[in-house]
Amino acid sequence: MKKTVLFIHSAGPQDPEHGSSNLSAYLENELRDKYQFVIPKMPSPENPKYVRWKDQLEKELNMLNGEVILIGHSLGGSVLLKYLSEESYNLTFSGLFIISSPYWGLDKDWQSKEFTLQNNFEQNLPAIPHLFLYHSRDEDIVPFKHHKIYAEKLPQATSRELEGRQHLFHNGLPILVNDLKNV
Template identity: 50%
Template sequence: MKHTILFIHSAGSQEGEHEGSNDLLRHLRAGLGADVTLLAPRMPSPDSPTYASWKQALDALVPTLPGEVVLMGHSLGGSVLLKYLSEEAFAPRIAGMVLIAMPYWGMDDWEVDEYLLRKDFPTGLPVIRPLYLYHSEDDDVVSFEHVHYYAGKLPAATVRTPVGMGHVFAKPCPALVGDVRSLL
């Protein structure tokens, strides 16, 4: 069965070849091959994002998704996906989810109310198995401790900690491609 991958990018400029999530997307596309449908919509105002505008974009996009979908999010994109899934009805069947370098809003220096998850957010999530949390120990934007908060709230998640990927995963990550391919 062919699945669609929906990838939600990070905050910040996505215009240049090496900006935002572009390197990560390029490596995913190369690793997964042309037979995989990878949707990576440009989210509204990535340089000054708001949850309301990204939610509105997801509200318009989600009903158009065919069949089973693999969800992926990088940095802010991952946290927006998680918030959206925990608060909104999601009709497509989820074949799995991969969240990469995602901030846990509410931690010191990450207190932005509009992105905060409810304390009981896991109870609002649809069943998502498998769920992968990727975070590199050398992430210089979102510290490594963020993934530990998520792992504590999502004990069924598999945590992967590839070495040397930084925040943007700008080089190939075979484990990531392998996990995504396993969801297809």
Template identity: 45%
Template sequence: MSRQILFIHGAGHKDQSLGSGKLISYLQKQLGSDYEVLAPDMPDPEHPTYQTWGGQIEQELGKLDTDALLVGHSLGGSMLLKYLAQGTYQRPIAGLFLVAVPYWEKQGWQLEYAVPDDFASRLPPIRHIFLYHSRSDENVPFSSLRRYQEKLPQATIRVLDGKEHSFTEGLPLLAQDIKQSSSRV
């Protein structure tokens, strides 16, 4: 039986040239038949709201086996983390992999996407947490990684050289970490 991975894509349609679709395809190819990468289309991706995305995330999590592997890319990672911090999902998570995720400040329009200050204490049991970010990401400032690192000191940090955000050519470390962390379950 294959391991399930729920991948929550970033804002915009995942199949756009800089959308999450190429990273999703890369993972499917690299992980092979031992894994099933589930990458649902999120509602109204050009105008994402936490209310609609949170509801979709809840539905998708309800379909998963226990000890799920979760990947969030960019805004999708923000939405996934905020949902998990609500405290309603309490099933153990084998791995949480956050790629180029913005850390939203609690002001103005960003408030909708911001996690609570104490979000880390509200998360369900998560065996492995990985954070990936390019030093010169042109879409999400590198300081976002540092903010998450402060709040999630148990996370494994993967600082990547370059300015990649969408990882259209793939992210080998992500595939490697998924394989290694799921083999340690």
């Protein structure tokens, strides 16, 4: 039986060649033999609101059973961390993979009360055996300092500091594929 991967995309346009579309297609292509992918279109990605994304995430999670692997790209990762640290659910998560996610409230350019995590959010996360953080050191969309904050708050996570400037990973993310294969 294939494991289920729930992929939550970034903000912004999600049509082909935009947003997380290339990354999610790459992952599905590389791993379709081993995993069943659920890649929902989140509401109003060009004007996201947390409550609407939370409701959609809840709807998606309620349709799943068994062990689930979660992948969040950019805003999708922020939403997963907020949801997992604030809500209740009846699933077991065997992995959580956060890619290039903003840490809301870090500085004046990254303010959004609705997406900001609660103080000590990390203490409310469920025990997830495989937690990974990925971020390009020189990317210009979400600065690398966001990754450093997540890595400090989540010392149990495997931190993948990537060379280059990638945020959207249009050509894929092979290290993520390898990490998923080992879960």
